[in-house]
Amino acid sequence: MSIKVLVVDDSSFFRRRVSEIVAKDPDLEVIGTAVNGLEAVKMAAELKPNVITMDIEMPVMDGITAVREIMANTPVPILMFSSLTHDGAKATLDALEAGALDFLPKRFEDIATNKDEAIRLLQQRIKTIGRRRVYRPITRPVVTKPTSVPLSRPLSSPLPRTGSAAITPKTGTITRSSGKKYKILLIGTSTGGPVALQKILTKFPQDYPHPILLIQHMPAAFTPAFASRLNALCKIEVKEAASGDQLKAGHAYLAPGGMQMMLERAGSHGRLKVVAGSEDMNYKPSVDITFASVSKILGKETLAVILTGMGADGREGARMLQTSGATIWAQDEASCIVYGMPQAVTAAGLSSQSIGLEQMADAILRESAHG
Template structure:
């Protein structure tokens, strides 16, 4: 059975272009097009597509408002098209928070080196998110406040539905007691579905979280400053986009800048960050593998590393190096992932000691970190 797609954009040229690309794949079928968000809301209810591709800036009703309405009434996987600008980044993050599953740059030349590669990528993204069941998003309301003891993490009941874009986990992961191991750093690597997953986890961390945190999210360079700023406003810990020379501090999270590679060097208690352009042949900038590998050489066994939702296998080889140095590796479980690619790669390789649902991940990390 083909995946039915609704294409939404106020530009007739872009609607036609996307529709042509979608229709070239025998597993995909365009069942309608809409010229604004209001039409999209109406057609989503009438046509019941498996996936919607959505522009952000449109007349009558913009894409973000349309996402909110669709996810509130007839939830469906939504892929946003965004401009690679600061305003585009903020709008895209708003759309993801409203319930959209993924995004791509609107200029296809920004996502691939040639036309055929761009076509394959768009088709793959649509097919990947089209296989997911989605539910109404849960909007967090967290602001910076007085610190709470890290040794007493709040236990949150498992919700019957996961965060936006995630599926219901029929059997929530069982979290073992803390191992008693002491750590000096927390690493989190992720891709598709990561912005919402990171927000859900990090907003539960207290201001006095005892370790520095390195975040590696596959994201364009124009997006990471806005994402770091958003996380910092929502979280009690401090979050910033990493720069070369940053000395790691407990209770601070450092987001790898888009288009660059983030590495850890020996310096002080926890180390110092080095941001480099990296090799042109690298598939991911930033790469989870590169950051994880550098940490394995500096802090090794004193590391807790977590792989969250994402396509591909980035993080597997870096996790292998960390594991060989005595580090602890965890992966998000399949049921709560938007895309069970990166966590599956780590789990299938025998590198992860636990598969944990997104709803339980923050409490599990806090419990494990309480001995550090």
């Protein structure tokens, strides 16, 4: 059965372009197009698509408002198209907060250097989220740092639904502390990661005992805005990583988009080196590269976690970490938006625990207590 797609954009050229790409895949079918958010809300209820592709800036009703309305009334997986600008980054994070599952750059040349590859990636993203269960966003209160600047609201917390009744997802094993001592926490993620990272990091106390390296597949224009949002919402300090950063306990360092983040020897925890990502690398930043660099320095004193995401980035880095004695955990399938990266490390026998997203923060805090 084909995945039914509703295409929403105020540009007739972009609607036609996306529709043609979707129609080229035998597993996908365009069942309608809408020119603004208000039309999208009505057509979502009438046509019941499996996936909606949504522009952000539109007349009558913008894409973020439309996502919020659709998710409140007729929840469906939504893929946002975004401009790679600072304002576009903030708007995309707002769309994820409203309940959208994923996003892609609106300019196809920003998706991939090769046109055919960009088309394939778009089709793949639509099929991946189209096979997921429907999610309703739940906004949860969080304790934030004292500040006089208005804070962004927390990103939505997806809750699986079947029909009209919400259900609680099955969670993985509740891990007990192993008693190991650690010096660093690593977290790698992709699709669904912004929501997952926020859910985990907002539960960490200000005095979390280790530095944290975050690798989220995200464009260069997005990582400063995402780091700023996390910093505003978390008790720990969160910043976009920069070369020369000396790692500190209770601080999280987000790998910059388009770059590679590595650990160098310096002091008790190490120092960061951020370099431009080479053209032949699929992921910039890459979980594999960061994990591999840490394996050579902190090895067995590392706790590494792989969260929701497409593909297998992190598997080979996790393999190197495991060889050096590190502890590897993966998010469980039931709580993932995309069970790709966690499945890759689990299937390879590298993960010692599969843990539900709701349990992950508590499990990390228990395991880190002996560091």
